[in-house]
Amino acid sequence: MVRRSLGAIANALDMPFGRRDFNVHLSDRIVLDLLALADFVLVAVAALLAKFFYITLVLGSEQASHPYFVAGLVAGLITYYMARGYGLHERGALLDWRARVHDLLFCIGATFLLLIVVAFLFKVSEDYSRGWLLTWFVLSALLLVLWRIASAQILAWLYRMGSAARRIAVVTIDDSGEQVAEQLRKMPGIGVTGVFATNGAVDEANVIEKVISIGERNEIDEIIVAFSRPDARLGAVVDQLSVLPVHVWLHYAELGLPIRSAQRLGGLNLLETRSRPMGEWGRVCKLFFDYSFGLLCLLAFAPLMVLIAIAIRLDSPGPAFFRQRRNGYNHRIIDVYKFRTMRVMENGDKVTQATKDDDRVTFVGKFLRRTSLDELPQLINVLKGEMSLVGPRPHALAHNHYYRQHVQSYAQRHLVRPGLTGLSQINGLRGSTEDPELMARRVKMDLFYIENWSFWMDMKIILLTPFKGFVNPNAY
Numbered sequence: 001m002v003r004r005s006l007g008a009i010a011n012a013l014d015m016p017f018g019r020r021d022f023n024v025h026l027s028d029r030i031v032l033d034l035l036a037l038a039d040f041v042l043v044a045v046a047a048l049l050a051k052f053f054y055i056t057l058v059l060g061s062e063q064a065s066h067p068y069f070v071a072g073l074v075a076g077l078i079t080y081y082m083a084r085g086y087g088l089h090e091r092g093a094l095l096d097w098r099a100r101v102h103d104l105l106f107c108i109g110a111t112f113l114l115l116i117v118v119a120f121l122f123k124v125s126e127d128y129s130r131g132w133l134l135t136w137f138v139l140s141a142l143l144l145v146l147w148r149i150a151s152a153q154i155l156a157w158l159y160r161m162g163s164a165a166r167r168i169a170v171v172t173i174d175d176s177g178e179q180v181a182e183q184l185r186k187m188p189g190i191g192v193t194g195v196f197a198t199n200g201a202v203d204e205a206n207v208i209e210k211v212i213s214i215g216e217r218n219e220i221d222e223i224i225v226a227f228s229r230p231d232a233r234l235g236a237v238v239d240q241l242s243v244l245p246v247h248v249w250l251h252y253a254e255l256g257l258p259i260r261s262a263q264r265l266g267g268l269n270l271l272e273t274r275s276r277p278m279g280e281w282g283r284v285c286k287l288f289f290d291y292s293f294g295l296l297c298l299l300a301f302a303p304l305m306v307l308i309a310i311a312i313r314l315d316s317p318g319p320a321f322f323r324q325r326r327n328g329y330n331h332r333i334i335d336v337y338k339f340r341t342m343r344v345m346e347n348g349d350k351v352t353q354a355t356k357d358d359d360r361v362t363f364v365g366k367f368l369r370r371t372s373l374d375e376l377p378q379l380i381n382v383l384k385g386e387m388s389l390v391g392p393r394p395h396a397l398a399h400n401h402y403y404r405q406h407v408q409s410y411a412q413r414h415l416v417r418p419g420l421t422g423l424s425q426i427n428g429l430r431g432s433t434e435d436p437e438l439m440a441r442r443v444k445m446d447l448f449y450i451e452n453w454s455f456w457m458d459m460k461i462i463l464l465t466p467f468k469g470f471v472n473p474n475a476y
Contacts, residue, residue, distance in 0.1 A: 027221070028091070028189060031164040035151045036089035040076040042143040043111075047072025050136035055129065067127065075111050075140075082107045086456055091189050094155055097148040104148060105141060106460055112137050155189070165191035167219060169211055171241065172197050172226040173204075173233055176253040180226045193220050198237065208240045215244035222247040228254055277415045277450050285455055290389050294382040297389075301376055308339055308364075308373060315364040316343060321377055326394035329417040334386040336394055337377035341365030378420050390458045391419025392446035393430070403443075406436050413446045416453075423449040426461055426468040 051068040055061050086103055087093055093100045112133070119125040158164035168184060170177045170192065177195040184190045196211050198204035214220055223241055225248065227234060234250075241248055257273040264270070278286060309320035318340055328334040342360045361369065368374040381387040387394070392413040395403070403410045422445075424430065429442040449457070 026158075026164050028164055028166045031155070031158060032089060032091060032094065035094060035154065036080070036084065038147050038151075039083055039089075039144060040080040042147055043076035043079050043108075043140050044069065044072035046139040046143055047075065047136050050132050050139050054132045054135045058131070059129075068132070071115070071128065072136075075115055078111045078114060079107060079140075079144075082111060082456060085454055091155070094148065094151045095188055097152050101145060101148065104144060107456065108137070108141050108144060110456065110459055112140075159189045162191060165189050167191045167193050167221045169193040169214065169220045169223045170195045170226055171207070171211060171223055171237065173231050173237060174226075174228050176226045176228040176251075179253070180224060180251055184224075198233070204233065204237070208237065211241065212244060215246060220244065220246055222249065224249045224251050226251040226253060228252075278453050282453065282455070286388060286458070287385075289455070289458070290382050294379055294389060298379040298383065301379070304373075305376055308368065308376070311364045312340055312362070316362045318343070325397050326418070327397065327400050327414055328386050328394060329414060331411070331414050333397070334381065334394075336387070337380050339368055339374040339377060341368050341374050375420055382420065386417070388417040388419045390421055390461050391416050392422055392449070393425065394418035403436070403439055407440050407443055409447060410439075410443050412450070413443060415450055421461060421465045422446065423457075423461060426464045428468070 047068050048065060051063070051065055055063055055068075083089060083104065086107055088100055088104055088107065093103075097104075116125070116133075119128065155164070166189060168190060170181050170184070172180070172195065175197070177197055181192045181195045184192050193214060196207045198207045211220070211223070215223075223244070223246055225234070225238060225241070227250075238248060238250070260272040260275045262269070262271055312318075312320045320340060322338045322340040323335045324338065325333055326336045341362060342365055343362060365374070378387055382389060424442045424445040427445060429438070429445055
């Protein structure tokens with residue numbers, strides 16, 4: 001009875017359970033999700049530990065633990081989903097924890113900032129000690145980093161033991177299987193069960209039968225059917241392999257394009273090679289944040305902008321503001337607002353970029369350009385829906401036309417709305433764009449932002465902009 005129950009559990013979890021041994025093999029996804037769930041648990045536990053250490057031991061108070069535990073559960077949930085959205089629960093992020101520890105700390109910091117804002121809005125901040133909050137934050141950061149170190153060790157050990165590796169069989173109807181297997185073997189957490197090549201009707205039947213036999217012994221989690229050119233046998237091979245309860249993937253070697261997702265539309269099988277950036281709800285979220293936070297920024301900076309405008313008018317003849325035509329979202333031409341920093345206002349087919357000690361730059365203009373304060377009027381563009389707070393920086397039409405011809409994928413920067421600040425700016429890639437190599441690096445960074453956008457990435461860029469984006473020696 002007990003043995004039958006264990007066998008049922010083992011089959012449900014995809015664990016081989018034989019008469020003589022009990023060889024446990026967990027799904028790679030289950031292991032990763034269980035390790036990730038600890039983020040939620042540890043943040044909640046840290047709230048209680050902070051209450052015990054600071055409230056009970058240090059202050060000597062006998063307050064109830066319930067309010068602190070509830071706060072811990074809420075913060076744990078936020079941290080969990082924030083880390084998941086940031087890709088911190090994937091295999092690579094857990095194994096190479098050192099490369100992503102700063103992202104983890106950012107998620108924790110953003111969680112606590114959000115909690116502080118919520119507590120302030122609901123007028124409950126006075127119910128919690130600031131000393132407890134600080135202790136909780138430090139304990140949460142420490143426990144989560146230590147757990148990341150432990151998770152990397154646990155995963156590496158499970159992969160070495162073969163207990164959590166994704167066991168993949170490569171079935172090929174031509175000679176492309178070995179190349180696929182060679183790439184798979186280089187990946188951590190991947191185990192290649194074998195490469196099975198079919199060569200004709202007789203061999204094909206024997207090979208498929210062998211793969212099914214191995215699969216029935218629960219030694220395969222996934223099957224990749226590799227082919228270098230379409231073949232009439234492909235459908236029959238996949239159909240025969242479908243008797244196994246495993247994932248079946250197709251790999252078309254000649255198709256060099258990345259496949260984002262697949263969809264069946266009526267009788268058509270569609271492979272998506274490029275998805276719309278940010279998605280529908282992502283765009284709504286970004287637009288709402290741009291309008292709300294952009295309005296707050298405009299109101300906060302309004303007194304400073306008035307003083308800057310007066311300083312410009314006193315420093316040199318001409319208007320305080322300058323409008324320049326640039327390409328916006330989907331290549332639409334927009335008028336971008338700036339404070340005037342030069343004695344000329346070029347806005348035609350030829351725009352000469354400022355250089356070091358350029359005599360066209362005014363005295364006030366030098367300060368504005370160095371500190372990026374000349375960009376503040378672009379908050380108006382944000383509220384008009386023409387720009388975003390975060391995104392690739394727009395360039396003058398003349399520069400845009402030149403770099404579209406000389407820098408690969410340059411035009412893809414216009415898949416999203418341009419921004420006041422961006423990933424390139426906080427990484428020091430700003431200033432003069434006369435060097436095509438420098439521009440290529442900037443474009444690469446902008447495209448990375450577009451491909452990997454998340455709301456939390458925007459928050460990170462905004463938080464880092466005052467420290468890394470405003471003042472830059474490359475800005476003339």
